[in-house]
Structure formats: C-alpha cells, structure tokens
Amino acid sequence: MMMSRGARRHAGSVSRYFSTAVLRPATAAALDAGIGCAFRAWNPAMASVEALVARMGFPVAGSRRMSTVALGDKQQDEKKIEGSAGGAAATNTGPSGGEIVSYWGVAPSKVSKEDGTEWKWSCFRPWETYKADLNIDLKKHHVPVTFLDKVAYWTVKSLRLPTDIFFQRRYGCRAMMLETVAAVPGMVGGMLLHCKSLRRFERSGGWIKALLEEAENERMHLMTFMEVSKPKWYERALVISVQGVFFNAYFLAYIISPKLAHRIVGYLEEEAIHSYTEFLKELDKGNIENVPAPAIAIDYWRLPPDSTLKDVVMVVRADEAHHRDVNHFASDIHYQGQQLKDSPAPLGYH
Numbered sequence: 001m002m003m004s005r006g007a008r009r010h011a012g013s014v015s016r017y018f019s020t021a022v023l024r025p026a027t028a029a030a031l032d033a034g035i036g037c038a039f040r041a042w043n044p045a046m047a048s049v050e051a052l053v054a055r056m057g058f059p060v061a062g063s064r065r066m067s068t069v070a071l072g073d074k075q076q077d078e079k080k081i082e083g084s085a086g087g088a089a090a091t092n093t094g095p096s097g098g099e100i101v102s103y104w105g106v107a108p109s110k111v112s113k114e115d116g117t118e119w120k121w122s123c124f125r126p127w128e129t130y131k132a133d134l135n136i137d138l139k140k141h142h143v144p145v146t147f148l149d150k151v152a153y154w155t156v157k158s159l160r161l162p163t164d165i166f167f168q169r170r171y172g173c174r175a176m177m178l179e180t181v182a183a184v185p186g187m188v189g190g191m192l193l194h195c196k197s198l199r200r201f202e203r204s205g206g207w208i209k210a211l212l213e214e215a216e217n218e219r220m221h222l223m224t225f226m227e228v229s230k231p232k233w234y235e236r237a238l239v240i241s242v243q244g245v246f247f248n249a250y251f252l253a254y255i256i257s258p259k260l261a262h263r264i265v266g267y268l269e270e271e272a273i274h275s276y277t278e279f280l281k282e283l284d285k286g287n288i289e290n291v292p293a294p295a296i297a298i299d300y301w302r303l304p305p306d307s308t309l310k311d312v313v314m315v316v317r318a319d320e321a322h323h324r325d326v327n328h329f330a331s332d333i334h335y336q337g338q339q340l341k342d343s344p345a346p347l348g349y350h
C-alpha cells in the first residue's frame with residue numbers, strides 16, 4: 001500500500017497537476033545578476049547583458065526564453081514565462097500585494113492546475129498534494145507491554161485529562177490547538193536525525209525526510225483548521241507556552257530514548273484519532289456546523305469542490321492513523337535493537 005500511494009502521488013502530480021516549471025539557466029542568471037553590473041560600469045556601450053551574449057555569438061533575442069527549461073508545450077510555457085521571469089531583476093508579489101524587486105534573479109515559478117487556472121498556494125505545490133487513504137484501520141492499537149511503553153501510554157493519557165477539561169466539546173478549537181503540538185515531534189526527530197547523519201557520515205534510510213514530511217503534514221492540518229477556527233489571545237499565549245515546554249521535553253526525550261519518543265507520538269496519534277472521531281460525531285449530531293471545506297484543504301487533499309468540514313476531518317483523521325503507524329513502527333525498530341536507518345522509511349505514507 002505504501003508503494004502504491006507513493007507511486008500514485010508522483011504519477012498523478014506530475015502528469016495531472018504539474019503543468020509548468022520554470023527554471024532559469026544559471027549562466028544567464030549569473031551574467032544578469034553579477035557580471036552585468038560591473039560590465040555596465042566598465043563599458044557603457046555594452047549596456048546590457050544581452051549585448052554581451054550577442055558578441056559572444058549566442059542568439060540574443062529571447063535568450064532567456066530560448067534557454068529556459070520548461071516541462072510541457074514550449075509555446076504555452078513561453079506565455080507563462082512572460083509574466084514570471086522578466087529581466088535581471090526578478091519580481092515577486094509580497095504579502096501586502098506590493099512588488100518585491102531583487103537583482104538576484106530568483107524568479108517565482110508559475111504553476112498551473114490541470115484546468116489551466118493558476119496554482120494559488122505558495123506554501124505547498126501540486127506535487128505535494130495527495131488523496132488520503134480512508135480505508136486505513138482506525139482502531140489499531142499498540143498494547144503497552146514494556147515499562148517504557150507503559151510510561152509512554154500513561155504520559156499521553158495523563159495529558160488527555162487537562163485537554164478534555166480545557167476544550168470540553170469545542171472540537172474545532174481543540175483540533176487547531178493540538179495541531180500546533182502535533183507538528184513538533186516530526187521536526188525535532190527529523191532535525192536530530194539530520195544532525196546525526198552529518199556527525200556520523202551515514203545515511204538516514206529516508207527517515208529524516210519521512211519525519212519532516214510528517215511535521216509538514218501536521219502543519220497543513222493547522223493551516224486548514226485556522227480557516228475554520230480563529231485562536232483567541234489567551235489560546236495564542238497557551239500555544240507559545242506549550243511549545244516552549246513540549247519542544248524541549250521532546251528534544252530531550254528523543255536524545256535519551258528515541259524508542260520512548262516515537263512510542264509517545266504513536267499514542268498521541270491514537271488520541272488524535274479518538275478526538276477526530278468525536279469531532280465527526282458532533283458534526284453528525286449538528287452540534288457543529290458542517291461548513292464548506294476551506295479551499296486550501298480541497299487543494300491539499302484533492303477533495304471534490306463541494307466538500308465539507310466533515311470530509312476534511314475524515315482525511316485529517318486518516319493522516320493521524322498513518323502517523324500512528326509510522327511512529328509505532330519507528331519505536332519497534334529501536335525495540336528490535338536496530339537503528340531507523342536500517343529499515344527504509346515509509347516515505348509519502350500519510
């Protein structure tokens with residue numbers, strides 16, 4: 001199943017979603033950005049890099065376009081390039097809508113969806129999207145056997161009580177707040193494995209990427225729930241405090257015992273599945289309004305345009321089940337006396 005999801009992800013994204021990639025040639029960019037300035041000062045008659053290139057015997061007219069590497073129909077790409085990679089100074093649109101000009105030649109790539117409309121998300125690209133596997137077993141549970149398993153299990157269970165008291169049945173808010181925590185372990189684990197790989201001159205078996213993928217996936221859950229629930233000032237303050245404590249606690253736990261750290265996350269994910277199941281029950285009862293799905297969720301999980309919050313919660317819950325599997329699996333690898341790099345990571349499994 002892992003392989004088929006991964007293959008589908010790549011095949012689908014490249015052929016159906018990824019219509020244009022604009023890459024500027026390093027040579028032209030370097031000439032434009034670096035040599036151009038000095039050269040203009042040295043010889044005013046050679047006022048442009050194009051003139052220099054012409055003297056060197058290369059075609060000048062449309063030199064940038066001629067040397068642009070693009071996937072797909074060349075003429076169609078040229079139209080898109082018109083608006084994306086202008087001159088030596090690349091332009092981009094900033095958050096305030098104003099144009100940012102830079103002479104570094106870093107041109108924003110323009111990507112289109114399969115229907116020809118522009119891809120509007122800069123925080124993720126079409127090839128990072130996927131269809132969630134809703135058939136995953138949601139009831140799977142790792143029975144705590146060893147002392148460390150029990151520590152992990154009861155640590156998570158004890159965290160559940162204050163969470164239940166604080167949020168009660170406000171599941172939208174609860175989901176948003178918990179995602180701010182859930183996105184931490186993957187980043188911490190990935191970062192520590194990254195540093196270990198550098199220190200020991202060894203490969204990671206794909207686990208750095210797998211854990212960072214998990215962190216990014218969790219962060220996308222947060223970006224989605226932000227659209228349906230806005231944090232109040234005291235909730236923001238709580239997130240800052242919790243992050244300060246949790247990041248450091250997990251960092252230390254991962255250094256001391258990665259098998260405990262992954263087991264804790266495995267149980268946290270089991271709790272997340274439970275929370276989202278309760279969320280769905282509240283939606284079914286009508287206690288929470290089943291509003292239309294946020295646009296970012298529709299694009300990220302490739303949902304039908306008329307999807308609702310319930311559809312979003314279903315795919316998020318499926319993601320949590322995948323995180324559960326990955327983290328219990330990682331803990332099991334350590335339990336069997338091996339390191340994560342000894343077993344290929346389940347890349348794209350979420």
Ligand SMILES: [Fe+2]
Nearest residue numbers: 179182218221
């Ligand atoms: Fe999540």
Ligand SMILES: [Fe+2]
Nearest residue numbers: 182269320323
């Ligand atoms: Fe998760």
